Amino acid sequence: xxxxxxxxxFAEAFIKEFKDTGSLFATTKxxxxxxxxxxxxxxxxxxxxxxxxxxxxxxxxxxxRQIIKHLGPEDELLCCEINKKLLDTLQESxxxxxxxxxxKERIHFFHGPVQDLPEEVKYDYIISAIPFLNLDPEVxxxxxxxxxxxxxxxxxxxxxxxxxxxALTLQxxxxxxxxxxxxxxxxxxxxxxxxxxxxxxxxxxxxxxMVYTLSFQGN
Numbered sequence: 620x621x622x623x624x625x626x627x628x629f630a631e632a633f634i635k636e637f638k639d640t641g642s643l644f645a646t647t648k649x650x651x652x653x654x655x656x657x658x659x660x661x662x663x664x665x666x667x668x669x670x671x672x673x674x675x676x677x678x679x680x681x682x683x684r685q686i687i688k689h690l691g692p693e694d695e696l697l698c699c700e701i702n703k704k705l706l707d708t709l710q711e712s713x714x715x716x717x718x719x720x721x722x723k724e725r726i727h728f729f730h731g732p733v734q735d736l737p738e739e740v741k742y743d744y745i746i747s748a749i750p751f752l753n754l755d756p757e758v759x760x761x762x763x764x765x766x767x768x769x770x771x772x773x774x775x776x777x778x779x780x781x782x783x784x785x786a787l788t789l790q791x792x793x794x795x796x797x798x799x800x801x802x803x804x805x806x807x808x809x810x811x812x813x814x815x816x817x818x819x820x821x822x823x824x825x826x827x828x829m830v831y832t833l834s835f836q837g838n
Contacts (some may be wrong), residue, residue, distance in 0.1 A: 631657075644722065646748060649823040651685040653830040654777045656819075658744045662689040669693035671740065673769070675733045676700060676748035680709045686746065687718040687726065696722070699729045699736060706730050723823040733763055741771035747778040753783065757801040766835070773836040775816070781818055 652659070661667050668693065677683045677698045686696060700706040706728060713719040719726065729736060733749075745766050751759045764777045787805075788800040812834070817832040 626791055627809060646681045647824045648681070648685070649822075650779065650821045652680040652745050652830055653750070653819050653821045654682055654779065655685045655689065656778060656830075657775045657832060658746070659684065659689050661744070667691060670695075670743040672696045672749075673732075673733075673742040673745045674698045676750075678702075678705050678711055678748065679714055682746060682748060683709060683713070684716065687713075687716070687722055690718070690722045690725070693725075694722070695725045695727070697727045697736075697742075699733050700729070701730075701732050703730055705735070705795065715820075720749060732822070733762060736765070736769065738765075738769055740769070742769055743771060743774040745770060745776040747776060749778065751778065752780050752800075752803065756799065756806055759803060766833075770835050773834055776833045776835070777830060778833075779821075779830045782827040782829050 629810060631642065635768060658668065658670070658672060660691060663668065671693065672686060672690070674686060674696065677700055683696075683698060686688070698706070713726075716751060747766070749762060751762075754762075763776075770776060785800060785804055788796065789804060792800060811831070814833040814835055815831060816834050819830045821828050
């Protein structure tokens with residue numbers, strides 16, 4: 620799959636399904652590395668155990684390609700994507716990638732919303748690229764509560780939002796949009812107070828993002 624075609628497909632998804640895609644541009648390598656940082660740190664630990672990784676909203680695979688570089692010989696990855704065309708593109712683009720070929724038997728794909736994932740399997744790392752700021756507060760809460768139920772022990776979830784968008788919208792928007800963002804902001808403040816363990820701004824992304832790391836330990 621050539622890079623230009625991937626960018627076109629991503630742009631098409633953004634135009635047709637804005638709530639699910641959320642951006643005209645795919646995640647940069649720098650943003651992908653920030654989202655994968657807990658997994659990378661664990662993989663560099665000589666005593667690391669087999670890990671289960673869930674990637675939600677992989678799109679055309681800019682973050683996936685970083686994840687598969689750091690999978691150990693017994694690690695498993697599940698890519699969950701709601702957009703079938705993007706999921707098909709992802710699978711096609713990974714063929715021939717040496718990291719994918721090395722781990723292919725332990726990499727799986729799920730088409731549908733993350734809320735539909737079975738809860739019997741627990742994940743050590745969830746890497747989420749869902750555009751939460753595009754969604755209703757009830758849906759955001761539903762998804763993050765799902766994450767809390769399918770992570771195990773002290774393991775973590777990383778997700779991002781575009782830097783400054785929430786603050787600007789709260790200040791300048793009016794009507795239903797402002798009310799929706801106010802509800803989201805209140806929910807995030809409570810969520811972060813309880814579970815946030817790290818945040819990092821990534822300026823080398825279009826637009827810049829803030830990556831949040833949550834741990835639901837003790838939830």
